[in-house]
Amino acid sequence: MPVALDAMGGDHAPDEIVAGAVHAVREHGVRVVLVGAPRPLMEALSVHDALTEVPIIRAEEALAMDEGALASLRRPRSSIAVACHLVRRGEASAVVSAGSTAGIVATGKLRLRSQPGVLRPAITVALPTRPTPTVLLDAGANAEVKPEMLVQFAHLGAAYAETALEIDEPRIGLLTIGSEPEKGNKLVKRAHELLSAAPGLNFAGNIEGHDLLTRAVDVIVTDGFTGNVALKTMEGSVRYAFAELRDTISESRTARLGGMLQRKRIRGLNQRLDPEVHGGAVLLGLNGTVVIAHGSSQAKGVSAACVLAAGLARQGVVTRIGERLAAAPRSHRLW
Amino acid sequence: MPVALDAMGGDHAPDEIVAGAVHAVREHGVRVVLVGAPRPLMEALSVHDALTEVPIIRAEEALAMDEGALASLRRPRSSIAVACHLVRRGEASAVVSAGSTAGIVATGKLRLRSQPGVLRPAITVALPTRPTPTVLLDAGANAEVKPEMLVQFAHLGAAYAETALEIDEPRIGLLTIGSEPEKGNKLVKRAHELLSAAPGLNFAGNIEGHDLLTRAVDVIVTDGFTGNVALKTMEGSVRYAFAELRDTISESRTARLGGMLQRKRIRGLNQRLDPEVHGGAVLLGLNGTVVIAHGSSQAKGVSAACVLAAGLARQGVVTRIGERLAAAPRSHRLW
Numbered sequence: 227m228p229v230a231l232d233a234m235g236g237d238h239a240p241d242e243i244v245a246g247a248v249h250a251v252r253e254h255g256v257r258v259v260l261v262g263a264p265r266p267l268m269e270a271l272s273v274h275d276a277l278t279e280v281p282i283i284r285a286e287e288a289l290a291m292d293e294g295a296l297a298s299l300r301r302p303r304s305s306i307a308v309a310c311h312l313v314r315r316g317e318a319s320a321v322v323s324a325g326s327t328a329g330i331v332a333t334g335k336l337r338l339r340s341q342p343g344v345l346r347p348a349i350t351v352a353l354p355t356r357p358t359p360t361v362l363l364d365a366g367a368n369a370e371v372k373p374e375m376l377v378q379f380a381h382l383g384a385a386y387a388e389t390a391l392e393i394d395e396p397r398i399g400l401l402t403i404g405s406e407p408e409k410g411n412k413l414v415k416r417a418h419e420l421l422s423a424a425p426g427l428n429f430a431g432n433i434e435g436h437d438l439l440t441r442a443v444d445v446i447v448t449d450g451f452t453g454n455v456a457l458k459t460m461e462g463s464v465r466y467a468f469a470e471l472r473d474t475i476s477e478s479r480t481a482r483l484g485g486m487l488q489r490k491r492i493r494g495l496n497q498r499l500d501p502e503v504h505g506g507a508v509l510l511g512l513n514g515t516v517v518i519a520h521g522s523s524q525a526k527g528v529s530a531a532c533v534l535a536a537g538l539a540r541q542g543v544v545t546r547i548g549e550r551l552a553a554a555p556r557s558h559r560l561w
Numbered sequence: 562m563p564v565a566l567d568a569m570g571g572d573h574a575p576d577e578i579v580a581g582a583v584h585a586v587r588e589h590g591v592r593v594v595l596v597g598a599p600r601p602l603m604e605a606l607s608v609h610d611a612l613t614e615v616p617i618i619r620a621e622e623a624l625a626m627d628e629g630a631l632a633s634l635r636r637p638r639s640s641i642a643v644a645c646h647l648v649r650r651g652e653a654s655a656v657v658s659a660g661s662t663a664g665i666v667a668t669g670k671l672r673l674r675s676q677p678g679v680l681r682p683a684i685t686v687a688l689p690t691r692p693t694p695t696v697l698l699d700a701g702a703n704a705e706v707k708p709e710m711l712v713q714f715a716h717l718g719a720a721y722a723e724t725a726l727e728i729d730e731p732r733i734g735l736l737t738i739g740s741e742p743e744k745g746n747k748l749v750k751r752a753h754e755l756l757s758a759a760p761g762l763n764f765a766g767n768i769e770g771h772d773l774l775t776r777a778v779d780v781i782v783t784d785g786f787t788g789n790v791a792l793k794t795m796e797g798s799v800r801y802a803f804a805e806l807r808d809t810i811s812e813s814r815t816a817r818l819g820g821m822l823q824r825k826r827i828r829g830l831n832q833r834l835d836p837e838v839h840g841g842a843v844l845l846g847l848n849g850t851v852v853i854a855h856g857s858s859q860a861k862g863v864s865a866a867c868v869l870a871a872g873l874a875r876q877g878v879v880t881r882i883g884e885r886l887a888a889a890p891r892s893h894r895l896w
Contacts, residue, residue, distance in 0.1 A: 366738055369746040403701055403789040410785045411704040435793025439801040451746045452790055454738040458770025459791045463798035466774040471806065 228281075229535045230309035230318035233262035234288035235325020237522050243324065246528020247280050254529065256536045257496035259318060261285050261309045278359055284307060288483035291521060298336060310337035313514035319539035320515035322531045324506075324523045330516065331367050331509060338512040341544065343551035346371065347511030348379050349450065349518065350386055351457060353438055358391050360438070361445040365507055366454035373416035376447050377436055378401070380427050381554060382510040383445035385546040391444070399433035399443030400450060407432065413449065421447075426553055435459075505534030510547065515539045563616075564870045565644035565653035568597035569623035570660020571688050572857050578659065579605035581863020582615050589864065591871045594653060596620050596644045618643060626856060629663035633671060643663055645672035648849035654874035655850035657866045659841075659858045665851065666702050666844060673847040676879065678886035681706065681716050682846030684785065684853065685721055686792060688773055693726050695773070696780040700842055701789035708751035711735070711782050716889060717845040718780035720881040725873055726779070734768035735776030735786060742767065748784065756782075761888055770794075840869030845882065850874045 231247050235239045240262055248271070250256040260267050261283045271277045285308040287301045301307065306325055310333060321338075323330050329400040331347070340347055349367045350357035361383045368375065380398045387396035390489035400418055402410035409432060416560050430443050438446065438460055449458065505527070506519035515538045519531035566582050568575045575597055583606070585591040590717065595602050596618045606612045620643040622636045636642065641660055645668060647653035656673075658665050666682070675682055684702045687694035696718045703710065722731035735753055737745035742753050745765060756764040766777050773795055783791065824861045840862070841854040850873045854866035 310812055369738060401790060403704060403793075405785055435790045435795075436797035438794055438797055440797070451738055455736060455770045455787055456790050456794045458738075459773055459794045460770075460798045462771035462773055462775070463795045466801045467799045467802035 227319040227539075228257035228259045229320050229322055229353065229529070229532050229539075230283070230312040231258050231260055231532060232305045232309045232321065232323035232325055233260040233267055233282075233331070234285070234305040235291075235323040236519065237291065237324075238524060238526075239288075239324065240266050241270050241273075242524045242554055243528050244280075245274065245525035246523070248274045248276045249525050249529035251276070251279050254533050256532050259283050259312070262305045262353035263314070282313065282545060285309075289325055289329040289333070291326050293326060295332035297559065298329050298333040303553045304329075304333065306333045310334060310514070310516075314338055320517065320535035322506075322517045322519060322528070322535045323456070324519040324521055324528060324531070325523070327366065327518055328337050330518050334509055334512050334514075334516045338514045338516070340511055341548055341551065342556070344378060344382075344511035344547070346378070347509050348373050348382055349453075349533065350383060350508045352391075353446075353457075353460070354441050355441050356443075358393065358444075359390070360441060360443070361387050361396075362438070362453060363445075363447065364450035364453050365457045366450045367509065368441055368450040371413070371449040373413055373420055376413070376417040376449070377420045377424055377427075377554075378511075379447045380421060380424070380429070380445065381550045382547055383447060384427065385550050386508070386510060386543055387444045389541040389543045389546050393444050395428045396444035397428050397430040397435065398445045398447060399430050401435070401446050401448035401456065402432045405432050405434065410497070417447075425555065426550065438538065482521070505530035505532075508534070508538060508543075510543070513544065515544060562652070562654040562874075563592035563594045564655050564657055564867050564874075565618070565647040566593050566595055566863070567641045567644045567656065567658035567660055568595040568602055568617075569620070569640040570626075570658040570665070570730075571761060571854065571863075572659075574623075574628065574659065575599060575601050576605050576608075577859045578863050579615075579707045580609065580860035581858070581867065582866035583609045583611045584860050585867035586611070588612050591867050593867055594618050594647070596647070597623065597640045601884060604850060618647065620644075624660055624664040624668070625663050628661055630667035633664050633668040639664075639668065641668045642672050645669060645849070645851075649673055654896060655852065655870035657841075657852045657854060657863070657870045659856055659863060659866070661856070662701065662823075662853055665853050669847050669849075669851045670842050673849045673851070675846055676848055676883055676886065678889070679717075679846035681710050681713070682711065682844050683717055684788075685718060685843045685845045687726075688792075688795070690774050690776050691777075693728065693779075695778070696726070696731075697773070697783070697788060697792060698723050698781075698845065699783065699788050700792045701785045701786035702844065703785040705786070706748070706784040708748055708755055711748070711752040711784070712759050712762070712889075713846075713886070715756060715759070715764070715780065715784045716748050716885040717882055718782060719762065720885050721843070721845060722779045724876040724878045724881050728779050730763045731779035732763050732765040733780045734765050734772065736770070736781050736783035740767050740771065744853040752782075760890065761885065809879055818858065820868050840865035840867075843869070843878075845878070848879065850879060880888060 283306040348364035350363040509516040517535040620640040683699035685698040844851040
């Protein structure tokens with residue numbers, strides 16, 4: 227089954243989205259359908275001489291980048307809504323969109339519905355650690371959560387680590403401001419108790435901001451407010467460190483020679499640390515795989531998102547979440 | 562007046578603390594008194610041949626690094642408590658300690674008391690931006706806060722920016738997960754309203770995690786939970802970026818030559834980004850200046866903390882906070 231790609235969402239839609247679809251099809255062998263207004267999509271496809279390679283599904287409406295949850299109710303025929311319907315009807319394996327995050331989350335909840343036992347889907351990102359990424363969730367879908375939801379997030383993240391990253395019994399860490407169980411705010415103190423008692427979770431205890439990139443755990447659980455601040459702080463700090471380095475190198479004449487030698491390697495490193503290369507974030511907990519690409523995605527980012535989405539669908543992360551939540555004791559299911 | 566230095570707090574107390582005191586006195590002309598157990602302090606001073614240069618004030622007890630708020634009540638004669646008393650009695654200009662943060666905060670509140678109108682003192686850090694640092698608070702004293710407290714934090718941070726950094730009308734940013742006023746959790750939405758209406762504050766609106774190091778604003782206001790996670794994430798991410806860079810350099814033989822050339826400059830850059838070089842965090846809102854040095858501080862970090870404390874006392878940050886809060890409308894004073 228193909229990936230349903232929202233061709234109208236993103237700062238560079240539809241041209242870069244279409245270019246990304248063509249790249250995913252040709253370079254990675256991923257099947258893709260474009261969802262959006264047929265005329266501009268056909269024009270963009272013809273630029274790549276790819277009219278016969280990527281099918282188009284019509285959707286006449288689209289959510290603007292500054293539109294959020296309410297617009298998704300008002301526009302049931304938006305490109306992102308139609309993409310979700312394709313998954314729901316079993317005609318696509320996954321959804322990819324570079325549209326507004328709030329719009330994708332709201333439309334996904336409305337059109338795909340949450341999996342049984344999931345009250346709140348969570349945005350899940352893979353932090354660029356080695357040798358395997360570290361899973362962080364929630365990265366921004368839920369600004370306010372209850373302690374029990376953090377236990378659910380642990381199951382969602384564990385399912386992702388098991389399927390997409392092939393990690394057995396992933397270690398779960400709770401993001402807070404001290405390593406002792408009594409450190410933190412009320413939310414994390416209660417979540418610590420629940421996680422410690424939860425069967426089926428390999429809870430490794432509290433972790434701090436330092437530990438985001440140290441592979442201290444496989445899955446980092448937090449509320450969407452803290453997670454979003456931490457993710458963006460991480461991205462901004464890495465960018466800052468590299469920018470400082472570039473300035474330092476060009477300041478010194480002796481060092482400039484060294485800078486020339488290293489430029490190529492630094493660029494590679496910079497890219498590996500760039501979350502866009504990973505294809506984006508995943509909205510877990512819905513009856514279908516939804517990948518949220520960066521709003522600023524160019525063709526390469528869109529292609530990476532399609533590869534990520536096809537992989538997650540093949541690896542069965544949605545099924546694995548279902549198994550985990552069905553096995554969780556009723557008190558943690560919340561329904 | 563001298564700085565009162567808690568000689569018994571910190572992972573490397575008392576030897577590195579004493580060495581830091583000697584460094585501050587000899588290299589920076591800062592007056593320092595050591596507070597702690599006289600015998601080991603005299604021994605440590607004699608190693609530096611500095612028995613006549615740094616006076617000792619006796620305190621027979623000390624808080625251990627793993628002790629928190631309760632221990633500060635049980636030990637009224639601890640080195641940190643005695644250091645606070647010296648400031649309270651007008652015999653020292655400021656307190657410096659590398660002891661446990663929880664112990665310093667609790668002892669500071671108990672012995673120095675909050676300034677009129679301050680319900681919650683806040684840990685304040687200077688992020689390593691250029692050309693001037695960016696002030697972030699609260700970095701961990703208050704895991705749960707009310708919206709009104711964030712307005713107070715804005716005044717504390719503005720006073721710090723005005724006095725220590727000589728910034729006129731410092732721009733205040735509220736850390737949240739989207740730039741629009743309606744983004745965030747309940748706490749920041751309400752705080753946004755209050756900050757927008759508060760006289761005497763140059764409120765620049767919401768900022769995100771990306772903006773911690775971009776000088777988007779002069780002062781970043783947040784609760785102690787989010788602030789601590791963001792600060793540690795920033796530190797960990799910068800360290801990670803540099804470690805990745807070192808690995809990348811040593812992986813490549815061609816690049817190794819370049820690495821040799823740059824090593825010295827990278828080390829300098831690394832240090833500038835290292836918060837320990839800045840002397841540590843400041844606990845603002847008490848009737849006296851309190852500098853919290855990193856627990857792992859060596860002599861150089863302790864010396865930097867003494868320089869920072871003496872400067873803050875001279876620049877009058879405590880007085881400026883008093884002026885700001887006295888001018889704030891009663892509804893924001895909370896008492």
